[in-house]
Amino acid sequence: MKTEIISSGFGGQGALTIGKFLAKAGMREGLNVSWLPSYGPEMRGGTANVSAVISDKPIASPLVSFPDILVALNQPSIDKFGPNIREGGLLISNTDMCPKGTNRKDITVIEAPMNKIAKEIGNIMVLNMVAIGIVIGKTGIVKYKTLEEDLSKFLKKKNPELLEANLKAIKKGIEIGKK
Amino acid sequence: MAEKVLMKGNEAVAEAAIRAGCRLYFAYPITPQSELIEYMAKMLPKVDGTFVQAESEVAAINMVYGASGTGRRVMTSSSSPGISLKMEGISYIAGANLPAVIINVQRGGPGLGDIQPAQGDYFQATKGGGHGDYRLIVLAPSTVQEFADLADLAFDLGDKYRNPVMILSDGLLGQMMEPVEFKPAKTEEEMEELNKQHYDWCMHSNEDEPNHHHHEINSLEIDPLVLEQHVIKLGKKYDEITKNEQRHEEYNISKDNEVVVVAFGTAARIAKSAIDELQEEGISVGMIRPITVWPYPYDAIKNVLHDKVEKVVVCELNLGQMIEDVKLAVNGKLPVEFLGKVGGILFTPAEIKAKILDK
Numbered sequence: 063m064k065t066e067i068i069s070s071g072f073g074g075q076g077a078l079t080i081g082k083f084l085a086k087a088g089m090r091e092g093l094n095v096s097w098l099p100s101y102g103p104e105m106r107g108g109t110a111n112v113s114a115v116i117s118d119k120p121i122a123s124p125l126v127s128f129p130d131i132l133v134a135l136n137q138p139s140i141d142k143f144g145p146n147i148r149e150g151g152l153l154i155s156n157t158d159m160c161p162k163g164t165n166r167k168d169i170t171v172i173e174a175p176m177n178k179i180a181k182e183i184g185n186i187m188v189l190n191m192v193a194i195g196i197v198i199g200k201t202g203i204v205k206y207k208t209l210e211e212d213l214s215k216f217l218k219k220k221n222p223e224l225l226e227a228n229l230k231a232i233k234k235g236i237e238i239g240k241k
Numbered sequence: 242m243a244e245k246v247l248m249k250g251n252e253a254v255a256e257a258a259i260r261a262g263c264r265l266y267f268a269y270p271i272t273p274q275s276e277l278i279e280y281m282a283k284m285l286p287k288v289d290g291t292f293v294q295a296e297s298e299v300a301a302i303n304m305v306y307g308a309s310g311t312g313r314r315v316m317t318s319s320s321s322p323g324i325s326l327k328m329e330g331i332s333y334i335a336g337a338n339l340p341a342v343i344i345n346v347q348r349g350g351p352g353l354g355d356i357q358p359a360q361g362d363y364f365q366a367t368k369g370g371g372h373g374d375y376r377l378i379v380l381a382p383s384t385v386q387e388f389a390d391l392a393d394l395a396f397d398l399g400d401k402y403r404n405p406v407m408i409l410s411d412g413l414l415g416q417m418m419e420p421v422e423f424k425p426a427k428t429e430e431e432m433e434e435l436n437k438q439h440y441d442w443c444m445h446s447n448e449d450e451p452n453h454h455h456h457e458i459n460s461l462e463i464d465p466l467v468l469e470q471h472v473i474k475l476g477k478k479y480d481e482i483t484k485n486e487q488r489h490e491e492y493n494i495s496k497d498n499e500v501v502v503v504a505f506g507t508a509a510r511i512a513k514s515a516i517d518e519l520q521e522e523g524i525s526v527g528m529i530r531p532i533t534v535w536p537y538p539y540d541a542i543k544n545v546l547h548d549k550v551e552k553v554v555v556c557e558l559n560l561g562q563m564i565e566d567v568k569l570a571v572n573g574k575l576p577v578e579f580l581g582k583v584g585g586i587l588f589t590p591a592e593i594k595a596k597i598l599d600k
Contacts, residue, residue, distance in 0.1 A: 082418070086247045089420045097247070097418035101273060102356060122513035124417050127589050 063118055065203055066126040068143050069193070070111035071135025071156070073104065076190030080133055081114035083194055086212055087204035088116040096124035109139050116203055131201070133193050135176070140164050154196050156189065172196055174238050180231060185224065188231035195235015206236060245420040250385045250410065251276035253421045254344060255284070257389035258316050260426040261396045262435055263342070264290035265315040267304035269297055271323045272356040273412035274346035278318065298323040302330030302343075309339040310458040312436055312443030314396050318344035320412070321362050322353055325370075331405055332371030336460030338442075338475075340399030342392070343377075344408045346415040349585035357585025358412035358507055363562035366409045367535040374472050376479045378406040378486065379535040381505040385419035391532075393424060400438065402482055409534060411558070413507045413587070483536040493520060494527035496547050500597050502528040503542060503567045504556040507587070512556050514590035519597065526597055534563065542570035552576045554597055559583060 067084065071077035078099050085095040098113040113126035131152045134140045136159040144164045147153055152170045155163060158177035174196060180189035198204055210229060217225035248256070255277050258266075266281045278294065285292040291308075295301035301317050308315040319327060324345045334341050347362050349355040364370075366379045378398050382388040388410055395406040427435070445453045462468035492509075493516050494501075504512045509530040516526045529542050546553070553575055555564040561579045568577050580596040582588045 082247070085418065089245055089247055095247070095420060098413065099416060101412070101416050121419075122517060123511040123590055124413070124419075125511070125587055125589075 065116045066129050067114040067131045068126050068129040069133040070109045070139035073110045075135040077110055077135050078112045080190045080194055081112035085114050087208040090208050094121050096121045098124045109142050137162055154193055179234055183227050183230050185227040188227045191228045191231035192235040195232040196239040199236035199239020243422045245422050247418050248421050249276050249418050250388045250414040252280045253385050253389040254392050255280035257392035260423055261393045262427040262432045263314045263316045265308045265313055267293045267295050267301040268317045269295050269301050271320045273415050274318050274320045298326035302327035305341050306330055306334050309341045310444050312439030316342040320346045320348045321350050328371040332373050333460045334405045335375035337458050338403045340403050341405045342395045347411040355585045359585050360558040366407050379409050381409045381534050383506050383509045386421050388414055389421050411507050487536050487538040488532040489538040489541040490530040492528040494545050497525040498527040498550050500526045500552055500554055501545055501550050502554045505531050505534055508556045508558050512593050515593035537566045539570040554578050556580045556593055
């Protein structure tokens with residue numbers, strides 16, 4: 063099974079980190095993974111994005127042209143990558159920043175007000191963790207436990223409050239994804 | 242087994258170089274290889290190494306030249322336009338019979354070009370670049386793991402033949418993260434052993450020490466008869482490298498192959514996706530992926546052109562450079578077709594499939 067993901071948003075929303083945590087968790091679970099960021103100049107308000115591939119077989123091309131999953135943290139991301147989502151694929155969109163959404167009918171769409179959820183948890187920075195939660199809640203591509211272990215490793219001592227907020231955000235995302 | 246870590250190619254090759262005993266590194270930043278110099282700046286001081294951000298690429302390669310004369314493992318890195326600036330120094334290093342590792346994380350060219358992945362420096366790396374009769378050993382990785390592994394090999398080959406070695410990578414391999422497993426770092430004793438191997442030619446400045454040694458390290462031979470002998474000797478070394486050091490990977494090679502693809506580095510990764518998809522559709526396509534692009538594995542290609550093979554397809558992220566070597570290998574026996582992308586654009590597996598199926 064190979065899952066190809068594009069995660070995209072404004073610079074600073076944590077789109078690249080979404081791909082990184084999913085890839086890292088996949089690696090810890092013994093899967094093959096790759097993470098390829100866009101590193102060119104991006105216009106302010108544009109789409110910082112990453113291709114992440116998680117697969118039980120070796121990964122040939124790390125470049126994702128037609129994603130199974132698009133995580134869109136802002137509207138430009140849907141406009142740019144939405145048309146390329148595979149038929150039957152999954153769009154996870156942050157409704158707080160995606161006013162127009164998508165008009166595609168041949169994909170599954172999960173919408174969540176990620177900014178709002180993150181603010182309620184008490185830290186706007188964890189909005190990307192809500193998105194990760196939705197991905198794993200819906201697809202089970204990696205386990206919550208793996209993410210928790212990984213986050214704990216470098217946040218437990220340094221910033222336990224931030225760790226707590228991150229885990230809360232992932233759990234909230236999982237709830238939404240499972241609905 | 243060591244634990245796997247998720248790392249960018251640029252960082253992985255830097256870590257592998259340090260583990261291989263590189264303690265001297267001189268470079269100037271340039272996208273898309275800046276994580277490499279950043280990593281060295283951070284880590285080399287922790288292992289008593291020397292890191293210098295030079296004032297230019299020209300200065301950096303000449304620092305490499307000087308440092309290499311001490312017999313220690315030394316490295317520099319850059320991306321395409323910066324590598325062009327290093328070419329004079331590389332020719333001097335080759336002429337002086339010195340080992341050094343040079344990493345090129347290629348980007349789009351010519352000129353300043355752009356910062357996206359490309360393979361337009363193949364000719365420069367494998368056919369010259371600098372002046373004179375010299376050869377670089379050129380290694381072309383296609384995964385982050387291999388990028389790291391080749392650092393180790395590059396230092397070993399450099400020492401073995403006293404020759405500069407280039408790792409010809411690209412922006413995609415530099416920027417992408419993949420799981421990587423490192424070999425254990427060389428111990429102090431192992432490094433001392435490595436240094437001793439160079440005592441018969443390297444400089445050792447301290448005359449008070451018992452094993453001090455003076456040697457002339459130079460690429461200038463003003464007497465034509467002396468230079469003639471020197472270059473003939475270099476030629477013999479290149480013959481030996483050609484005989485001993487060809488490396489390649491065979492992918493899906495079988496007697497059923499209808500088409501054989503030849504691609505290196507990032508292009509080969511993408512071709513693998515196309516080959517896998519075609520295999521599922523019942524079309525057998527094999528691939529030769531040169532790992533040493535100099536010395537070039539001509540025989541490896543020649544040996545897999547079985548009866549059923551109708552054509553050879555070369556895929557490169559340039560206008561067609563390695564295809565000249567593939568044509569030498571095929572030697573007119575079969576059509577050799579080309580698929581290229583330039584400007585830092587990658588081809589998709591679908592485009593490679595279409596080229597393979599095109600009759």
